[in-house]
Structure formats: C-alpha cells, structure tokens
Amino acid sequence: MLLNLYRSLWSYRGFILGSVKREFQARYRNSLFGALWTVLNPLSMIVVYTVIFSQIMRARLPGVEDGLAYSVYLCAGLLTWGLFAEITTRSQSMFLENANLLKKISFPRICLPVIALLNAGINFAIIMGLFFGFLLISGRLPGMALLALIPLLILQVMFAAGLGMILGVLNVFFRDVGQLFGICLQFWFWLTPIVYPVSILPSGIQELIRLNPMTALMNSYQNVFLYNQWPDWNSLIPLMVIGLLFCVMALRLFRQRVGEMVDEL
Amino acid sequence: MGHIRVSGLGKAYKQYPNRWSRLVEWMVPFAGTHHHLHWILQGVDFEIKPGEAVGIVGVNGAGKSTLLKMITGTTQPTCGQIQLEGRVAALLELGMGFHPDFTGRQNVFMAGQLLGMQIEEIEALMPEIESFAEIGDAIDQPVRTYSSGMQMRLAFSVATARRPDILIVDEALSVGDAYFQHKSFDRIRNFRKAGTTLLIVSHDRSAIQSICDTAILLENGRMAMHGKPEEVMDYYNAMLAQREGQTVRQEMLANGQVQTISGTGEAGILSVRLLDAQGRSVEVAEVGQPMVLEVQTEVREDIERLILGFMIKDRLGQAIYGINTHRLDKPVTDLSAGERVTFRFAFDMRLGKGNYSVALSLSRLDSHLDRNFEWRDYGLVFHVINNRQEDFVGCSWLQAQTTITRSSESVVQTEVSQ
Numbered sequence: 001m002l003l004n005l006y007r008s009l010w011s012y013r014g015f016i017l018g019s020v021k022r023e024f025q026a027r028y029r030n031s032l033f034g035a036l037w038t039v040l041n042p043l044s045m046i047v048v049y050t051v052i053f054s055q056i057m058r059a060r061l062p063g064v065e066d067g068l069a070y071s072v073y074l075c076a077g078l079l080t081w082g083l084f085a086e087i088t089t090r091s092q093s094m095f096l097e098n099a100n101l102l103k104k105i106s107f108p109r110i111c112l113p114v115i116a117l118l119n120a121g122i123n124f125a126i127i128m129g130l131f132f133g134f135l136l137i138s139g140r141l142p143g144m145a146l147l148a149l150i151p152l153l154i155l156q157v158m159f160a161a162g163l164g165m166i167l168g169v170l171n172v173f174f175r176d177v178g179q180l181f182g183i184c185l186q187f188w189f190w191l192t193p194i195v196y197p198v199s200i201l202p203s204g205i206q207e208l209i210r211l212n213p214m215t216a217l218m219n220s221y222q223n224v225f226l227y228n229q230w231p232d233w234n235s236l237i238p239l240m241v242i243g244l245l246f247c248v249m250a251l252r253l254f255r256q257r258v259g260e261m262v263d264e265l
Numbered sequence: 266m267g268h269i270r271v272s273g274l275g276k277a278y279k280q281y282p283n284r285w286s287r288l289v290e291w292m293v294p295f296a297g298t299h300h301h302l303h304w305i306l307q308g309v310d311f312e313i314k315p316g317e318a319v320g321i322v323g324v325n326g327a328g329k330s331t332l333l334k335m336i337t338g339t340t341q342p343t344c345g346q347i348q349l350e351g352r353v354a355a356l357l358e359l360g361m362g363f364h365p366d367f368t369g370r371q372n373v374f375m376a377g378q379l380l381g382m383q384i385e386e387i388e389a390l391m392p393e394i395e396s397f398a399e400i401g402d403a404i405d406q407p408v409r410t411y412s413s414g415m416q417m418r419l420a421f422s423v424a425t426a427r428r429p430d431i432l433i434v435d436e437a438l439s440v441g442d443a444y445f446q447h448k449s450f451d452r453i454r455n456f457r458k459a460g461t462t463l464l465i466v467s468h469d470r471s472a473i474q475s476i477c478d479t480a481i482l483l484e485n486g487r488m489a490m491h492g493k494p495e496e497v498m499d500y501y502n503a504m505l506a507q508r509e510g511q512t513v514r515q516e517m518l519a520n521g522q523v524q525t526i527s528g529t530g531e532a533g534i535l536s537v538r539l540l541d542a543q544g545r546s547v548e549v550a551e552v553g554q555p556m557v558l559e560v561q562t563e564v565r566e567d568i569e570r571l572i573l574g575f576m577i578k579d580r581l582g583q584a585i586y587g588i589n590t591h592r593l594d595k596p597v598t599d600l601s602a603g604e605r606v607t608f609r610f611a612f613d614m615r616l617g618k619g620n621y622s623v624a625l626s627l628s629r630l631d632s633h634l635d636r637n638f639e640w641r642d643y644g645l646v647f648h649v650i651n652n653r654q655e656d657f658v659g660c661s662w663l664q665a666q667t668t669i670t671r672s673s674e675s676v677v678q679t680e681v682s683q
Contacts (some may be wrong), residue, residue, distance in 0.1 A: 022364065022375065029366050084626035104358040105377060127308035173287060259341030263278050 001255065008108035018110050020118045038126050042082055049074050049195055055220070068138055069226065070142055075131055076225035077194035077218045080153075083124040084214070085162045085185060090116040090166025092178055099265040109258050113165050135225070142228035152231065155240055159213075164247025168200050169253050172261045192218055213239040266351035267430040267462035269336065274309040274345035276331050277302035290516040292497035295535060302343070305331050306486045309345070315430075316465035320473035320494060322501050323483035329466045332432055332483065333357060336464065351430025351462075354380070359420035365409035369400065369419055372408050376423045391424040397452075398422040399445075414442055421449050428456050434465045473498060473651070499548060531568050532627045532638040535561040535605070548613045552651040552662050557611045560644075563603040570629050571597045571638075574607045579660055580620040591631040615662040618651045 009016065028034035054070040093101065094112045102109065135141045171177040192214045198206055209215055217239055220231035279300040281287050281474050286299035306328040311317050323329050334340040336347055336483060362370045370507055373394055377387035395404055398418040400411075408416060425432075434453065439621040454476070457463055467473055480497035482490040484504070490497050538546045540557040550556055574589030590596055590608065599604055623645040627638035654662065 012381055012428075014383045015381065018375060018378045018384075022367065022371075026364065026366060102339075104339060105357075105379060107381070144348075173291075260279070262340055 001251075004188055005108075005110050005251075009110060009114060012111050014047070014110055015107065016114055016118070018159060019111075019115045020122065023115070023119055024122060035126065038123055039130055042127055043130075046071065046078060048137055049078070053195060067073055068140065072135070072140060073197070073222050073226055074195065075134075076221045077192075079131060079190070080221050081155065081189060081194050081214075081218065082127070083153075084156055085159035086120040086123060086188075087117060087157065088164040088167060088181070089185070090120055091161065092167035094179075095168050095172050095265070096175075096259060102262055103265055107263075110254070111160065111210070113168065116164070117161055121157075121208050127240055145230050147229045148220070148224050148231050152217065152224075152236075155236060155243060156217055158247060159239060159243035162243055162248075162250045165250035166204045166246060166253055169250075169257050169261065172264050173257070188212075196220060213242055267344040267460065268350040268461060269311075269313040269347070269370075269464070270346075271312070271336070271433060271591055272310050272346050274332070274335065274514040275304065275343050275345060276306040276328075276340065277304045278341045279303075291530070291599055304486055306335075309483075309488050311481060311488070311491055313462055313464065315350075315462055316457070316460045317479070318457055318465065318477045319524045320480040320497075321464065321466045321483065322468065322473065322480060322497065323489075324504075326377035327483040327487040329483055330357075332434065333464070333466060337433055348583065349431060349515055352427075353431045354424055354427075355433040356421065357422060357433065359433045363408050363416060363420065366407055368407055369398075369411070371418065373404075373423050376420065377426070377457075379426070382427075392445070394419075394422045394426050397426075397448075411637065414445070418445055422446075423682065425449075425452055425456070428459055429461060431462045431464065432456055434463070434467075440576065445590060465580065489602055528659065530639060532562055532564050532565040532571055532600075533642065534639055534641055535563050537561075537623065537625060537641075538649050539645060548646070549648045549650055552614060552616065552618065552649060552654045553664070554614045555611065556614050557609050558645075560608045560610075560625060562599045562606045562608070564606065565602055567601050568638075569599060571606065572628050572630065574612065574626045574628070575644075576624045578617070578622050578624060580622075585616065585660060589626070589628075589631065614649060615622035615664070616649045617647050617660040617662060619660065621644065621650055625655075 030035070031037060033040075050071050053074075069119075091113055094116045096113055101107075132141070167177055167181055191209060192212055194211060198209055198215065198219070201209060216232075216235035220236065223229040223231065278486050279289075280303050281300045289296055290299040309332065311319075321329050321332065327461050331340065332354070334357075336343045336349070337357065338626045352610060364375065367375070369389075373391065374384065374387050377390070378384075382390075398404070398415075398421075400415050400418055402420075403411065403415060408419075410421070432453065438641075453463065456477070463476065466472070466475065477494045479492060480490075480494040481488060490500055507667060520619070536559075538557055538559045539548065539550065541547050542555050544557075560575070562571070562573065564571070572589050572591045574587065574591075576587030577585045579585055588610075600606070622643045624640075624642045625644040629638075651657075
C-alpha cells in the first residue's frame, strides 16, 4: 500500500512541484513586496514578544545576562512552532479547500497533504535562513549541536503531518474539527514553553507542562540554539511514539475514507 | 487498449438521520450502522470493446454523471467493478483547475500536470496546443482576461493534446463557438478513427446517432436499455414525451391562470401524433418525407365554432411554421358535447435537421385570445434527420434547382473589348 502511494506520488511529481511553485507565486503575484511578507509576519511577532517580555516585563533567562539571549530563545521556539502550526492548519483544511478539484478531477489524493507539507517547508526554510543570518551576524551561531536539528525536524514534521492528516480527513466529515483545533492550537501554544522558560513556573505546573509532548521538542530546539547543547533524546521518545501512532492512524483513516470523502464535499 | 468492462456497478450515498449519528457510528464500537443508503445507480453492467463508441442518454438525475465520474475515477463505486485498459481522458469539467491570475501558458502546464504529464511532455505538446486553441497572443495573458469560450478552447486543447485510449465526453462540451465546436468534434472523430474508445453523454440525437455504435439508456439509476442508437433514442424520446405530457397536465391543474384563460375547457386535446406515409406514428422524420400531423380532440360542452391551430418551433422556441383551421377556412361549427373531432394536416417535411416541438391551440376564432379552450406547448416533439437529401444547412429545405452555365468565350470577348 505504501508502495502504491509512493508510486502515484512519483508519477504526479510534476503536479506536486508545480502546485507548490504556483502557490508560492500566487501568494505574492499581486503584492508589491512579495516574499517579504513571509518574513515580516514572524518578524513582527518576534519583535512584539521580545519587547513585551524582555523589555517591559523584564523577563530574563535564568543564568543568562544578555538581552539578545531571550530573542534567540524565543525564535528557536516560535519559528519551529510556526512550522508545526502551519503544517497542521494547512493539512486540516486541504481537502475542503480543494473540494472542487477532488470532486471533478481524478488524481492521487495523497498529493494534497504532500503539497501542504512542502509549502509549509518552504516558508519555514525562508524564515530559518534569516534566523541563521541573524545568528551569524550577532556571533551567536551554535556549533556542532546544529546537526541535531535534522532528526528534530524530521520528528516534528512526522508528528505534525500525521496529526494534520487525521484532522484533514475528520474535518471533511465533521466541520467542527477545524474550529476546535484552532482553539486547541492557541491553548497548546501557551501551554508549551516557547515564550517563557519552563523554569519560571511553579514546580507543580512544571510537571504538568512536561506531559505535553511538544515541551521536550521545544526545549531541545532552545538548547541547541542557545547553549549549543545536544538534545536529551530520551525526553523525545513520547513525541516519537505519538508521532508514529498518528502517522499509522492517519494512513489508515485516509485509506478507509478517501472514497467517501468525495461524496461529502 | 481501450477496453471498458463494468459489472454490477452501483453507487449509493450514505444518509444519516441526524448530524450526530455519523459520530456515533464511527466512535461507538459495535453500534452498528446508523445510516441508510440512497442509491443513485444500481446494477449497471456493460462492456465496451476497444474502438467502440457508446452514447449514454437519460433524463437529468438518471445517473449519467455519476456513472462517468466513477469511470474516470473521481467517485468511488459503492459496489461492483470497473476495469479499464489504457489511458483515460475526460472532457467533463473543462477548465477545472485553471488559475485566473496565471497566464494561459502557465495554466496549460498546470492542467497538464494535473493529468499526470511531466514538464518535458507538455513542452513538447505546447506548439500543438497553441495552434489548436487558436487564441493567439492571449496565451501569454492571465486567464482572468479570457472569455469563457477562450478558456474552453484552451482547456479542450490541453485535455486532448495526447490521443487517449478512452475518451469520455460530456455534452457540456458544446460550449464555444460553432467553429470551434466543429473543430473539436473533428478531433474526436479522428481519435475514433485512430482507435480511441469513446463514451459520450448527450441529449443531441444526431450526435449520438452519427457517432455512436451503441447507446445506453439510464432511467432512475438503472440501465433501461442497451442497443442500437436509433432504437434507444426512440425509446428515450417516447419516455420523454410521456413525461412531458404528464407535467403539462399537472401544471394545468395546479396553475389557475391557465384554467381561466381556457374557460371551462369546453374542448380538449386527446392525442397528438406524427404519422408517416404508411400511417405509422413516428418521432423521426426524413427531410422531404410526406407526413401527417394528427390531432384528436374532444368536445366537452356544446360550442358553436372550433378552430385548431398548430405551430412548429425549433429547439430555440422560434416559430418555424404555424397555421390554424380558421386561416385554412375549415372551421368546425355547431358541436355538441361528447363529440370527437380528429384533425389531420398533411405536409412534406421541408425542414432542416434538428429537434422541433409542436404547440397546439383550440379556440373559437383566429386568435386564441378570445376563447381559448386549450393551449398546449410541447404537444409533440420530433426530430428531423437528413439521410436522403443533399446535406444542406438551415431550418428549411428550399430544394434548390440548380442550373449552371459555363461560357468561356464571353470572358475572352470582354477582355478583348477592353
């Protein structure tokens, strides 16, 4: 079955790559500043958070006496969370948004999640490129620990794609799913130590926050960027298990419901 | 290549009694099914051999589109099997996936990729696509500036850029101007000659009869008939006529206005038939064939004068020919209730090929405005085909007599005189 999916993806690679390219172009076709907006959005968010938390609320990272350190901490979490949020929200709406195409043209449906994934990936790559530029200029580029980003990102994308696909299929049948997940994502963001370090919380709540599988992932990113520290791989096992589970469930759900889906659109 | 085998095919949509029942069905183990199936199509079996052309007919909602969608693979069948051999191209939703902000050329690539082609393939086909679409420099303009006809041209050119083994055509194809329609039909014919299997949905009798080897009639989601195009179309038209008759009657009962105009319906039409020279009732007439329009009427109350009028209209509703018995100076007078009057109008079918309908009126005077006993649109629908006479265009057969004189000397003389 996986082989079949792969085969149809390969034969429609032109369509997938073309769609990714066109979506990217379409977004900036009638805007004057083009790709700049991809950058300005998260940039403004980082500025807002940095100003509010590190300047106004005087938040400091424990043990680091450096104004920029907080910005790096924030970016490490915020940008990677951005990738997670974009993959899941895009995936949950991809079938609904392409309802017309699905109803009228026969093509491998598995192309859609792949396109959503690649689009999110491109945006992430642009932002990451800028972040690395900033790290380089400010002389904060971490060392070898950066290699840990590769497995971390693979893990994150797997988790996000699995979850997104499940939401995408469910959203076709129960439109509440999309609404609900939007709200959940908000809570999830604030229940994950991205804007604040987990150490500022009371110890009881710290334990609760650690139950969130995304906490370990975000910590790993932050440690890589801020302290050039290798992740604690054991802490990532829950995320990996859940991620794998999601992927298996997603593929099963997709295969079972892909035909019925068209009838519901 | 080009083989289509459909067996036991059926399609049903799930219907849930309320919005929660699907959740219950999915989430609660052993809850059983909470939906019932609404069947759109059931028990469809047929086989189409390579190179064969098959027409699918049926009224709206008979399941034609669902059948085609299942064959193209957009919708999955609920039961049964479809076996296809070879590459399928569908001209169902032309221009789907065109993005208005991109140029025609970019959209060609997009549409081609959606059909599973690679960039290099599309590049190779591009000149051919451009020349067939004949939209000139507009190919490099954004598609939002296109007229719908231009979009159609481009979409058709892409969809048929490669000869498919199986081509599925919906009647929606008949958009675009006459020139392009002709051109696209030529291309479809050429594909056929080259061995493409053709599956075509149309209401156009002449299209089905001129292209197809067999026809399939769908009725209420079932295969009502599979046979020669002429037989199937005759049956289909009879079915239609029956339906139309019913709706007319229902409308007349429901619509008070009709009744006020027609008074109490002192006279009514019982039947309308088109008869050939042998007196057989037909729905298809040959150009030039002598025909009789026979109308049976019933007098329900005593009336002093009865005029029957008929009007033949083309498929656009334009009057082609109309006459009544007042103008023919054949009024029927002093009728008593219970009498039956049969009118026969004999004429030669000097009409061009196409679909025509006959509207009828029963009244007292020349105009039906005074006392309108009954007015009936679509009293009869018939087709004119042309297999015997010269192939002319237009709606009337003037039977031109041709004399041609050639004289080369006079031309020489005029030159000399200059």
